[in-house]
Amino acid sequence: MKQSLFEQQHQADWQGFALQLDALERGKADSQQTQTFAAAYRHLCQHLALAQSRGYSSHLIERLQHLAMRGHQQFYRHRSPIGGQLLGFILAGFPRLVRAEWRFVLAACLLFFGSLLLMGALVYHFPDLVYAVMSPDRVAEMEHMYDPDARRIGRFSERDSGDDWMMFGYYIMNNIGIAFQTFASGLLFGLGSLFFLLFNGLMIGAVAGHLTQIGYGETFWSFVIGHGSFELTAIALAGAAGLKLDWALLVPGRWPRSEALRIAAASSVRLIGGVTVFLLLAAFIEAYWSSMTLASANVKYIVGAALWLLVLAYLLLAGRGDHAPD
Amino acid sequence: MPPTPSSVSATSPTLLDTRFKVETPEGIDLILRPAGVIPRALAFGIDLLIRGALLGALYAVLALFGQFGMGLATILMFLLTWWYMVLFEVLNQGRSPGKQVMGLRVIHDDGTPIGWAASLTRNLLRFVDMLPFGYTLGIISSLRHPAFKRLGDIAAGTLVVYRDEAPSAAVLPEAEALRAPFTMNLNEQRARSALLNAAKTCPARAVWNWRAFSLNPCTSPPNRLNNRSTASPVAF
Numbered sequence: 037m038k039q040s041l042f043e044q045q046h047q048a049d050w051q052g053f054a055l056q057l058d059a060l061e062r063g064k065a066d067s068q069q070t071q072t073f074a075a076a077y078r079h080l081c082q083h084l085a086l087a088q089s090r091g092y093s094s095h096l097i098e099r100l101q102h103l104a105m106r107g108h109q110q111f112y113r114h115r116s117p118i119g120g121q122l123l124g125f126i127l128a129g130f131p132r133l134v135r136a137e138w139r140f141v142l143a144a145c146l147l148f149f150g151s152l153l154l155m156g157a158l159v160y161h162f163p164d165l166v167y168a169v170m171s172p173d174r175v176a177e178m179e180h181m182y183d184p185d186a187r188r189i190g191r192f193s194e195r196d197s198g199d200d201w202m203m204f205g206y207y208i209m210n211n212i213g214i215a216f217q218t219f220a221s222g223l224l225f226g227l228g229s230l231f232f233l234l235f236n237g238l239m240i241g242a243v244a245g246h247l248t249q250i251g252y253g254e255t256f257w258s259f260v261i262g263h264g265s266f267e268l269t270a271i272a273l274a275g276a277a278g279l280k281l282d283w284a285l286l287v288p289g290r291w292p293r294s295e296a297l298r299i300a301a302a303s304s305v306r307l308i309g310g311v312t313v314f315l316l317l318a319a320f321i322e323a324y325w326s327s328m329t330l331a332s333a334n335v336k337y338i339v340g341a342a343l344w345l346l347v348l349a350y351l352l353l354a355g356r357g358d359h360a361p362d
Numbered sequence: 363m364p365p366t367p368s369s370v371s372a373t374s375p376t377l378l379d380t381r382f383k384v385e386t387p388e389g390i391d392l393i394l395r396p397a398g399v400i401p402r403a404l405a406f407g408i409d410l411l412i413r414g415a416l417l418g419a420l421y422a423v424l425a426l427f428g429q430f431g432m433g434l435a436t437i438l439m440f441l442l443t444w445w446y447m448v449l450f451e452v453l454n455q456g457r458s459p460g461k462q463v464m465g466l467r468v469i470h471d472d473g474t475p476i477g478w479a480a481s482l483t484r485n486l487l488r489f490v491d492m493l494p495f496g497y498t499l500g501i502i503s504s505l506r507h508p509a510f511k512r513l514g515d516i517a518a519g520t521l522v523v524y525r526d527e528a529p530s531a532a533v534l535p536e537a538e539a540l541r542a543p544f545t546m547n548l549n550e551q552r553a554r555s556a557l558l559n560a561a562k563t564c565p566a567r568a569v570w571n572w573r574a575f576s577l578n579p580c581t582s583p584p585n586r587l588n589n590r591s592t593a594s595p596v597a598f
Contacts, residue, residue, distance in 0.1 A: 061455075081388035094555050098529040105392055105526065109455070112474035202429040205436030216444060220489040223513055228490070281517070294516045301517040305483045 128355030130310035155241030207319035222278025229278030261340030266318035408460035487514035
């Protein structure tokens, strides 16, 4: 068949398809029109293949290729209801994922909580050790923050309700940023994730040990126990996601390193999604509950313990049932 | 299943430029043109300027609202730092404003539009690409990758490509068609039209195509009579 005849026969189809594409790209296609889209797209692909194999001129082929490319972009669009997906992920997907990656989670928890507890115990028994990891100014600042005589506790001791909102923003920015960095630096053959896990573990451990030792224990522990459940778990999970990236690079198995990395990143980025939700909750608790001085220390301990149990139960038990929401 | 960059069938000569072919389930090849370091750096620069201007304006306005405003500004800064690229890429067909200006877009490396997971991955890992300073790792990675991928792109399986504009309709000169002095087979016709096309858009590429044509024994036929059936006379 001559090219001119071919063009003549199918010109109308191509123009119709281009119109459909225009509507779809602007997001204004009605459902009646789009019912024929899949068939029209396949038809166009067939025309393109025909034109190529018959050696028609490149003007025609380029034009068909351009249409096919646009059609492909619309046909394979990811159009999933993000809200429903997110809900299913929080209710079941995330705890399942954490359990599926239990090796990395365990390793990250050991690194983070291990270094935290060890450093805390060491500083408690050898008080001078705190100056090995923190400058004296910083230690003094910490002491000032958790001074039992302060009216309100937390980062700024003279806080009022306007501060709560400001601190909420600060905690989001700071903590989620740290979690993202812990994850991303796993790409540096794990050195980055190891560094962030150990660094944060050592610092928090040193502060906790020092404050307990000088007798500010009650203000400190009642402040941190509530949001710590979400915050510390989230940092450990972000570290686990980073370690997974690192493992894909060090031990790629039967894949090329780039491919192994791609597969690992697909599941670890979902972990990071869950971590982000955890840290948002933690920031909310930290800004509005932990800094409250109305509740007595005992109430805070009870609520904090309940929150820790909630986090553990969520990660271990949620989404196990057959009919868990997907 | 990573699409190989040079899955070239026997009928088309090996591409010597950076074009990236993806075979779709419909049995056709999509031809993508990955963008190199310079246009991407410019696009990032534009995005950076936009974000800087937005942040400056936000702080100026929200500072009036005291501590509530500062809290809000911090949250917005967090969104701008970590989510600006993700939101634009997913919701605006792979184009942040900078990429829009530079004529680029991000897609999965199988040619499909980018989704949330891939976009989040590539933009979180941007932190590593920036190390130790000024995108050093990212630049090294994309200079030595055949499709110019930085580390984040490799991990997310994404590709930054040029957006192709619609090809303009061909204008054939009003002239009487001449018969070629000899019959050209399909490969020869293709080589000739590819050469003419390339000469129009990029003279340097034309030279390369011409060398491919003359050096590659597969494209210069041993016996022209074999292909008589497909070789219709061409009109120059």
